[in-house]
Amino acid sequence: MKDLIYFDHAATTAMHTDVLQAYVEVIGEGAGNPSSLHAQGRAARxxxxxxxxxxxxxxxxxxxxxxxxxxxxxxxxxALFGAAYAQKKRGKNGIVTTAIEHHAVLNACRELETQGFSLKILPVDEYGRVSVEDAKAAINEATAVVSIMAGNNETGTLQPIAEIGEWARKHKALMHVDAVQAFGYIDIDLREWPVDLLSLSAHKINGPQGVGLLYIRKGSPFQPLLYGGSQERSRRASTENVAGIVAFAKAAELASIQRDERREHAENVRSTLLKELSEQLGEQSFAVNGHPDDRLPHIVNISFVGISSASMLMNLDLAGVAVSGGSACNSGSLKPSHVLSAMNISAERVSSAVRFSFGLGNTREQAEKTAKITATISARLRNR
Structure with a gap:
């Protein structure tokens, strides 16, 4: 796997060497349950x-x-079930989200709908961006939770969460933001953001898999989903993943310190890939999906019209380039991307889309090589 070009960092990232060291150090120190009162437990806590x-x-x-x-x-x-159940006790039963959310949000919202909540799914424009006006029209005094992602995991498009959050606050609706993909690339200031709940994940920022984080603003109504012990101030019963948590904090520290470098690096790789594709294929041979400006720097979603996503993915994989057809949670299925479909772009663009995403270890040389490989595959498949 030495020569593999890994352009699928939006799916998961490799652990940074410093993060891996922090993880191994905790594992090497032996057992320790943070809920135990003895010395090992206190050390873990x-x-x-x-x-x-x-x-x-x-x-x-x-x-x-x-x-x-x-x-x-x-x-x-x-965030969604905990806030919705708590808000229902206050007479609020409305859920507002968008058509381009991750399925962890969309499917949770649809489940809440089956339980009697009123669900409004907001449309997006051709760039995958929700309208503030549409959100304002949907949010009212009956709204319990509003869930809008910070940056999309398939196209990178950023959402106007500040404006929508302010409107939600006026109506005493809880504002949830899925910032899993945006964390490490945008500045998140929870004292300033009009957000009540926010979700993060370690493995998107070169931390370990199996560790997430939920911010719950002090005073926000919340009903825990897991029952058992009193861990996490009785908001999430379960023994904490100590090594994973320590590694998560280390990964977040590095991502925060190096944010500007990370952005510049990803932007350079992204722009190199697009420039080389233009030269190798011609600008008319592909289309970029997503917002041209309001976007994350490390994701680019490209349609090679006339070539199915599955064919391009398979051929790139055989050539040693790892990319994705969309969300990693859905890439095993043949269903078209719900994100691209919601953007009302042509069916040909939806069915031929490939997501490239960049991060630690990627280079401009890899982008140049990938463009040449893609051009060769494209010529071969089109000539068939």
Whole structure:
């Protein structure tokens, strides 16, 4: 796998060497349950507390507002069900989200609808961006939860969460933001953002898989989904993943310190790929899906019209280039991307879309090589 070009960082990232070292050090120190009262338990609890404090500093919130989870999906689900159930006790039963959310949000919202909640799914424009006016029209005094992602995991398009969050606050609706894909590339300031709940995941920022984070603003109505012990201030019963949590904090620290470098690096690789594709294929041979400006720097979604996504993915894989057809949670299916379909672009563009996403270890030389490989595959498939 030495020569593999890994352009699928939006699906998952390799652990940074410093993060891996932090993880291994905790594992090597032996067993320790943070809920135990003996010395090993106290040591484990201290590690979790330090990690929580570090993440709170990065996000600019109180450490008590952070809940460690097992994944970004669990964070999304906990936010939606926990807030919706608590708000229902206050007479609110409306859920507002968008058509381009991750399935961890969309499917959770649809499940809430089957339980009697009123669901409004907002449309997006051809760039995958939701209208503030549409959101304002959908949010009212009966709205319990509004869930809008920060940056889309398939196209990178950023959403106007500040404006929508302010409107939700006026109507006493809880605002949830899935920032899993945006974390590490945009500045998240939870003292300033009009957000009540926010979901993150470690493995998108060169941390370990199996660790997520949920921010719950102090005073926000919330009903836990898991029952058992009193871990995480009784908001998430389960023994904490100590090594994963310590590694998550280390990954977040590095991502925060290096944010400008990460952005510039990803932007350089992205622009190189597009430039080389233009030269190798011609600008008319492909189309970029998503917003040209309001976007994350490390994702580019490209349609090679006339070539199916599956054919391009398979051929790139055989040539040693790892990319995706969309969300990693859906890439095993043959269903068209719900994100691209919601953008009302042509069916040909939807069915021929490939997501390239960049991160640690990628180079401009890899982008140049990938463009040449893609051009060769494209010529071969089109000539068939």
């Amino acid at each position: 201290e590690k979790v507390s330090k990690a929580r404090d570090a993440l709170a500093g990065i996000l600019n919130c109180d450490a008590s507002e952070l809940v460690f989870t097992g994944s970004g999906t669990e964070s999304d689900n906990s």
